[in-house]
Amino acid sequence: MKQVEALMRCQGADCHPELRTALEHLLSAGGKRIRPTMSILTGRMLGAPHDRLIILAAAVEMLHTATLVHDDLIDGALMRRGSKTLNAQWSPPATVLTGDFIFARSAKLAAETDHLPLMKNFAATLAIIVNGELTQLFSGRGNADREHYNIRIQAKTASLMEMTTRAAAMISPVPDAMIENMRLFGYHLGMAFQIVDDVLDFTGEQNEVGKPVGSDLLQGLITLPALYYMERHAQDPRLQSLVNGKFLLERSIMESLVQDIRKDDAIKLSLAEGREHVKTALQYLSHAPKNDERQALEDLAKFIVNRRT
Amino acid sequence: MKQVEALMRCQGADCHPELRTALEHLLSAGGKRIRPTMSILTGRMLGAPHDRLIILAAAVEMLHTATLVHDDLIDGALMRRGSKTLNAQWSPPATVLTGDFIFARSAKLAAETDHLPLMKNFAATLAIIVNGELTQLFSGRGNADREHYNIRIQAKTASLMEMTTRAAAMISPVPDAMIENMRLFGYHLGMAFQIVDDVLDFTGEQNEVGKPVGSDLLQGLITLPALYYMERHAQDPRLQSLVNGKFLLERSIMESLVQDIRKDDAIKLSLAEGREHVKTALQYLSHAPKNDERQALEDLAKFIVNRRT
Numbered sequence: 001m002k003q004v005e006a007l008m009r010c011q012g013a014d015c016h017p018e019l020r021t022a023l024e025h026l027l028s029a030g031g032k033r034i035r036p037t038m039s040i041l042t043g044r045m046l047g048a049p050h051d052r053l054i055i056l057a058a059a060v061e062m063l064h065t066a067t068l069v070h071d072d073l074i075d076g077a078l079m080r081r082g083s084k085t086l087n088a089q090w091s092p093p094a095t096v097l098t099g100d101f102i103f104a105r106s107a108k109l110a111a112e113t114d115h116l117p118l119m120k121n122f123a124a125t126l127a128i129i130v131n132g133e134l135t136q137l138f139s140g141r142g143n144a145d146r147e148h149y150n151i152r153i154q155a156k157t158a159s160l161m162e163m164t165t166r167a168a169a170m171i172s173p174v175p176d177a178m179i180e181n182m183r184l185f186g187y188h189l190g191m192a193f194q195i196v197d198d199v200l201d202f203t204g205e206q207n208e209v210g211k212p213v214g215s216d217l218l219q220g221l222i223t224l225p226a227l228y229y230m231e232r233h234a235q236d237p238r239l240q241s242l243v244n245g246k247f248l249l250e251r252s253i254m255e256s257l258v259q260d261i262r263k264d265d266a267i268k269l270s271l272a273e274g275r276e277h278v279k280t281a282l283q284y285l286s287h288a289p290k291n292d293e294r295q296a297l298e299d300l301a302k303f304i305v306n307r308r309t
Numbered sequence: 310m311k312q313v314e315a316l317m318r319c320q321g322a323d324c325h326p327e328l329r330t331a332l333e334h335l336l337s338a339g340g341k342r343i344r345p346t347m348s349i350l351t352g353r354m355l356g357a358p359h360d361r362l363i364i365l366a367a368a369v370e371m372l373h374t375a376t377l378v379h380d381d382l383i384d385g386a387l388m389r390r391g392s393k394t395l396n397a398q399w400s401p402p403a404t405v406l407t408g409d410f411i412f413a414r415s416a417k418l419a420a421e422t423d424h425l426p427l428m429k430n431f432a433a434t435l436a437i438i439v440n441g442e443l444t445q446l447f448s449g450r451g452n453a454d455r456e457h458y459n460i461r462i463q464a465k466t467a468s469l470m471e472m473t474t475r476a477a478a479m480i481s482p483v484p485d486a487m488i489e490n491m492r493l494f495g496y497h498l499g500m501a502f503q504i505v506d507d508v509l510d511f512t513g514e515q516n517e518v519g520k521p522v523g524s525d526l527l528q529g530l531i532t533l534p535a536l537y538y539m540e541r542h543a544q545d546p547r548l549q550s551l552v553n554g555k556f557l558l559e560r561s562i563m564e565s566l567v568q569d570i571r572k573d574d575a576i577k578l579s580l581a582e583g584r585e586h587v588k589t590a591l592q593y594l595s596h597a598p599k600n601d602e603r604q605a606l607e608d609l610a611k612f613i614v615n616r617r618t
Contacts, residue, residue: 016440016443018447019447070405073402093382093383093446096382097443097446100435104435105432105436107432108436110432111425116423120417122420123414126409127414127417130406130413134407138327
């Protein structure tokens, strides 16, 4: 991971000093680095060449970082991971361009893995992520049902994790069937990751996630716990105010809805769905060679459903 | 070119309907399609495979389109090529994401040329363009001298044209020396193209370029004609108000400065510099096989310096 960090930081070496500072700020703000960890463990488990794996891990994390920069700008988010976002400090033009620059450098890194199918997959994944965000933007944050929810989190989160483990397998000396197993492993882990994130938005303590409890719903984003609650309480009069995928309720009523969802079995049902994805992910993982890296990936999968932040 | 247009249009086939409409609008707004024309003529001149050439031409034009979408958003431009810009019709978030989507699809097309060095070059070019824009943004639109002007237009325009002709040569059955000749051909043509654009901003009629005469300078962007004027009239009291690369003058005084530049030899000197670039470009082109496409490229080069819009 130290090599991955170093490679990411040197991406700004030949660019404008302000941009270098911004890149430094973004990278030192941290994050769990789950995507590069997934890519390195998967690659090492399958015998991928070390140097290409480091490049892939950096490319994946930088693509993720670039999408966060544009996302925070779009959402007007001022904080992320306990640090100020770029748009909280910079003008929108500078923020747009910094995101573009990080996209460009992540694409360059992806090309440096010297693997064309990987590169195509990388570009296609970016298109899926962005199309997902646009769909959410245009559809009044999506239709409020689980089917649309699954499509949305697949684009938002699972697509990149799927690409990550698939790409690590692609540069490894393994047959196509193993690449497909690793793709599905990444996909289900990504679905679980996002579902747990969405549950934590309801159950986490404010200081842990750095956002008020139920912030997604308060901002109009209906996630899995809210959807299960709606299915179980179709008669709740507050749900009648759902228009075009958004609740038109006063803040205090929204807050009471958040509290009711927290107390409801909707949380348990959501977590069970997350656990089901992890279980499926581990089944796909079980086709890989049994070694230390596989054990670490199993631990990572368990961490993903059991984490509190 | 029809095949290129068709390939560009189908890039939105599997995405959200609103995004499809936006893509359609952007592509039908037209433009001179100089970059795909350069790529197709260069490739055909050197024997590149037809299908990959079409893909390359579409990738290059889509990369160009994506940068324009973000540029117009950043500049707050409402019109381009006589059509409304995307940001004039859509929210900033939708515009940012549409630009991202077009980047993603252009990267995917570039990967589909099945040529890794080309792909690396493509990603590196995007980084150069974006870094150039950021430098311009942070440096108060650049230091006001010709050296910085050249660096700026290289990043803004010549880098993509250089990539275009170089990439067309890369997928052709030619030695490295020819690839380098084609790169330099594209570079000098790109420099000439931007210089002539900057001259036309002063000399063009308002209805031809769709912008007021001298709009660059009025918006604080100091281009080659203004730089030559400054070198020739260092005692002009108006030039004393140049701070951090920007004139701090009243609008009416700026307009009188524009008129004086129009009448000055600064225009001739700028055009001469543009012609010099075209001459150098044609020297590099002269190493290519003499055929119809080479003739067409020579004509294109002459069109670039002699055009009125």
